[in-house]
Amino acid sequence: MKSSNDKNIVNLRKFLKNNILNNSKFVGHEKEKQQIYDLLHRTIESGESNSALLIGPRGSGKTTLVNDVLQSLQSYFKSDAVLVRLHGLIHTDDRVALKSVTSQMNLDNAVDGKVFGSFADNLAFLLACLKSGEKDVSKSIIFVIEEFDLFCSHHNQTLLYNLFDVSQSAQTPICVLGITCRLDVIELLEKRVKSRFSHRQIFLFLGEEGGNNLDHRLERLQQFLLIPSDAKLDVTPSFKKLWNNHIDLLLRDKNFKNAMQRLLDLDLSEKSLKNILVVVVSQLSETNNKLTHEAFLVQIQQLEKDETVQVLQDLSVLELCLIISMKHHCDIYDNQPMNFEMVLNRYLKFANANSSMQTTERPVIMKAFEQIQNLELISMLSAGNSGIQREYQLFKLLVLPQQIAAAVKRTSGLPTEVVQYANSCLI
Incomplete structure (x- = not known):
C-alpha cells in the first residue's frame, strides 16, 4: 500500500515530466513571433497569400515559436482556415507529401485517409481545388513545412513550385511557411521556384534574446517546475505548498544560479535544459523528495564531457x-x-x-x-x-x-x- 507522500511524489513526477516535455509556451524573440503571427493572421483575416522562411540553428525554438503562434490562432482553424503540416523527414517525396496534403484538407478524393489516383491526377485535383476558390469567401490554407530544405531535393521541386505559384495568385488565400536550419536554403531553390517565392526570411538565432539571459532561464524554470494553482494534479494542498516554496528557494539559491549560468555557457538552447530536468525530476522519490543544485551539477558535468x-x-x-x-x-x-x-x-x-x-x-x-x-x-x-x-x-x-x-x-x-x-x- 503506497503512503500518501509516496503517492504525492509519483503524481508530481508524472506532472512535471509532462509539463517539461509538452510545454509549448515560447519565451523571447517577441519581434519574430509577431512577424509570424501577422503573416498568418493576414492570410486568414484578409485573404492575403504569403510565403516565408523561418531560419535558425537546431534548438533555437523555431517549431515551438510556430506552434505557439498557431495556438493563439486556434479559434480560426475551426471555421475560417485549414492547417496543413508537412515534414521533410516524413514526406520524403512529392507523391507522399501530396497524399498527406489531400488527406489533411479532407478533399473529395481522400477516403478514410487514403488518397487514390496518380501523382499527376492528384496534383491537378489539388491545384483545381486551390484555384477554384474566391479570395473573399474561401477558407485560408496554412502550410507549415518543417525541414524545408529536404523538399528542395525532390524531383523538379514540383510541389514547392506549385504552392509558391498559387500563393502569388489572387485565388484561394494560402500561406506557405517553411522552417529550416539551412542558411543557404534560397540557393537550393530552382530558378523558377525562387522567382515565385516572396523572399521573406525571418531569422531566429540563439543568444540574441531570451536564450543567453539567466533571468529568462530562471523564468522558464518557474514555468517547468512550479505547480500552478489551476493544475489538475492529485496531491495534497500542503504538499503542493511545500513544493512551490522549495522551488522558490531553489531558484534564488546562489549555487543553483551558478549551475544554470554554467549550463548557459555550455549550451544556449533549451533542449539540454529539458534533458537535464527530465533526468533530475525522474530521480525524485519518497526519500529524495527535493531538487538540489548538486543533482543538476552532476548532469551538467555529464554534458561537459567531450567525446573527442x-x-x-x-x-x-x-x-x-x-x-x-x-x-x-x-x-x-x-x-x-x-x-x-x-x-x-x-x-x-x-x-x-x-x-x-x-x-x-x-x-x-x-x-x-x-x-x-x-x-x-x-x-x-x-x-x-x-x-x-x-x-x-x-x-x-x-x-x-x-x-x-x-x-x-x-x-x-x-x-x-x-x-x-x-x-x-x-x-
Whole structure:
C-alpha cells in the first residue's frame, strides 16, 4: 500500500515530466513571433497569400515559436482556415507529401485517409481545388513545412513550385511557411521556384534574446517546475505548498544560479535544459523528495564531457604523437592542410631527438595515420586530391588544440617525452 507522500511524489513526477516535455509556451524573440503571427493572421483575416522562411540553428525554438503562434490562432482553424503540416523527414517525396496534403484538407478524393489516383491526377485535383476558390469567401490554407530544405531535393521541386505559384495568385488565400536550419536554403531553390517565392526570411538565432539571459532561464524554470494553482494534479494542498516554496528557494539559491549560468555557457538552447530536468525530476522519490543544485551539477558535468577527448585518450602512443605532430604543423603553417609525408617528417624529427622513443617502421606509421582518418579526427580535402598518391593526399585536422591538451593531461602512463612534445611550443 503506497503512503500518501509516496503517492504525492509519483503524481508530481508524472506532472512535471509532462509539463517539461509538452510545454509549448515560447519565451523571447517577441519581434519574430509577431512577424509570424501577422503573416498568418493576414492570410486568414484578409485573404492575403504569403510565403516565408523561418531560419535558425537546431534548438533555437523555431517549431515551438510556430506552434505557439498557431495556438493563439486556434479559434480560426475551426471555421475560417485549414492547417496543413508537412515534414521533410516524413514526406520524403512529392507523391507522399501530396497524399498527406489531400488527406489533411479532407478533399473529395481522400477516403478514410487514403488518397487514390496518380501523382499527376492528384496534383491537378489539388491545384483545381486551390484555384477554384474566391479570395473573399474561401477558407485560408496554412502550410507549415518543417525541414524545408529536404523538399528542395525532390524531383523538379514540383510541389514547392506549385504552392509558391498559387500563393502569388489572387485565388484561394494560402500561406506557405517553411522552417529550416539551412542558411543557404534560397540557393537550393530552382530558378523558377525562387522567382515565385516572396523572399521573406525571418531569422531566429540563439543568444540574441531570451536564450543567453539567466533571468529568462530562471523564468522558464518557474514555468517547468512550479505547480500552478489551476493544475489538475492529485496531491495534497500542503504538499503542493511545500513544493512551490522549495522551488522558490531553489531558484534564488546562489549555487543553483551558478549551475544554470554554467549550463548557459555550455549550451544556449533549451533542449539540454529539458534533458537535464527530465533526468533530475525522474530521480525524485519518497526519500529524495527535493531538487538540489548538486543533482543538476552532476548532469551538467555529464554534458561537459567531450567525446573527442575520450577518443584521443584511447589512441596508441604512436597515434597520439602523430596527432601532436599535426597540431604543430597547424601552429606553424596557420592551419594549412597537410599530407602524410609532412606529418611523418615532423614525427621522425621528434622521435630521433629522443633516444628513449622506439624506432617505428614507415608502414606501421602509415597504418596509424589511416586509423586516425577512420576515427574522423582528420578529413581528406576533396578538391585537388584526385589521382594523387596516397602519401601526398591533403588532409585537415578536425581536433582543437585544447582537446589535445586535455587528452594528454588525462591520459595516464604517457612517456614524459610525449607530454613535453604536446606542451612544447612550435617545433
